[in-house]
Amino acid sequence: MHPSPLMLVAIALYAILVGSSGPLAYAQLSPTFYDQSCPNVSSIIRGVIQEALQSDSRIGGSLIRLHFHDCFVNGCDASLLLDNTATIESEKQALANNNSARGFDVVDKMKARLESACPGIVSCADILTVAAQQSVDLAGGPTWTNLLGRRDSLTANRSQANISLPGPFETLEGLKSKFNAVGLNNDTDLVALSGAHTFGRAQCRTFSNRLYTFNNTNSPDPTLNATYLQTLQQICPQGGNGSVITNLDLTTPDTFDNNYFSQSSSWRRPSPK
Numbered sequence: 001m002h003p004s005p006l007m008l009v010a011i012a013l014y015a016i017l018v019g020s021s022g023p024l025a026y027a028q029l030s031p032t033f034y035d036q037s038c039p040n041v042s043s044i045i046r047g048v049i050q051e052a053l054q055s056d057s058r059i060g061g062s063l064i065r066l067h068f069h070d071c072f073v074n075g076c077d078a079s080l081l082l083d084n085t086a087t088i089e090s091e092k093q094a095l096a097n098n099n100s101a102r103g104f105d106v107v108d109k110m111k112a113r114l115e116s117a118c119p120g121i122v123s124c125a126d127i128l129t130v131a132a133q134q135s136v137d138l139a140g141g142p143t144w145t146n147l148l149g150r151r152d153s154l155t156a157n158r159s160q161a162n163i164s165l166p167g168p169f170e171t172l173e174g175l176k177s178k179f180n181a182v183g184l185n186n187d188t189d190l191v192a193l194s195g196a197h198t199f200g201r202a203q204c205r206t207f208s209n210r211l212y213t214f215n216n217t218n219s220p221d222p223t224l225n226a227t228y229l230q231t232l233q234q235i236c237p238q239g240g241n242g243s244v245i246t247n248l249d250l251t252t253p254d255t256f257d258n259n260y261f262s263q264s265s266s267w268r269r270p271s272p273k
Contacts, residue, residue, distance in 0.1 A: 041130060069096065111124060140257065165178075
């Protein structure tokens with residue numbers, strides 16, 4: 001029996017949580033790390049996400065992206081959450097995060113609730129870890145057991161974030177290189193983690209070049225399905241507001257399913273025979 005596409009996404013997300021923590025950190029991680037000191041950590045985080053979803057249906061995708069972008073830069077250490085100071089250049093202003101990464105206010109609320117229940121116990125790195133898992137579960141996707149016990153970084157690395165984080169215009173070879181750099185497999189992890197785009201939103205500016213001036217040709221990307229192209233052009237008119245957002249999955253935008261994979265095939269123009 002082969003694992004489902006959704007389970008592959010769960011496995012790949014789990015690989016990020018473990019693999020990006022480094023061998024020493026992995027040896028210290030445990031699913032029971034907070035059982036005595038803060039037994040309600042997952043339910044508290046889940047409750048905050050459920051509240052946020054009432055007014056922001058895209059928060060689940062945003063929280064997964066925060067965790068992904070944190071782990072891709074020197075491991076899962078919550079360095080992405082640090083603000084600018086006299087000695088810190090925040091990763092929030094890295095190219096892949098600036099005016100894009102969101103959900104920090106929800107993470108702050110999680111931290112405040114946990115500090116009230118278990119002062120000084122739960123790390124921000126573990127909050128992001130649990131938030132990603134709970135976001136997938138609440139959206140109807142697969143779940144997994146979290147290994148917890150990470151420590152928070154006291155500094156950030158914006159320059160490394162600019163190097164390590166995949167950008168919206170990354171080539172396939174570039175993606176492979178960046179995944180390899182953090183110990184992830186191109187045959188399964190890259191494909192499976194791409195499936196996390198089954199929910200969430202994208203800004204027009206990240207793909208509008210494919211709608212009008214693909215590769216400086218003054219024409220749309222010829223591989224795009226004509227119906228899909230027309231739909232996107234209506235949402236993102238040429239010269240329009242690049243900050244307008246559209247669903248990554250046009251049919252079930254807030255559900256964690258396998259539509260990313262099926263739509264990736266159906267929305268491409270058939271190859272000439």
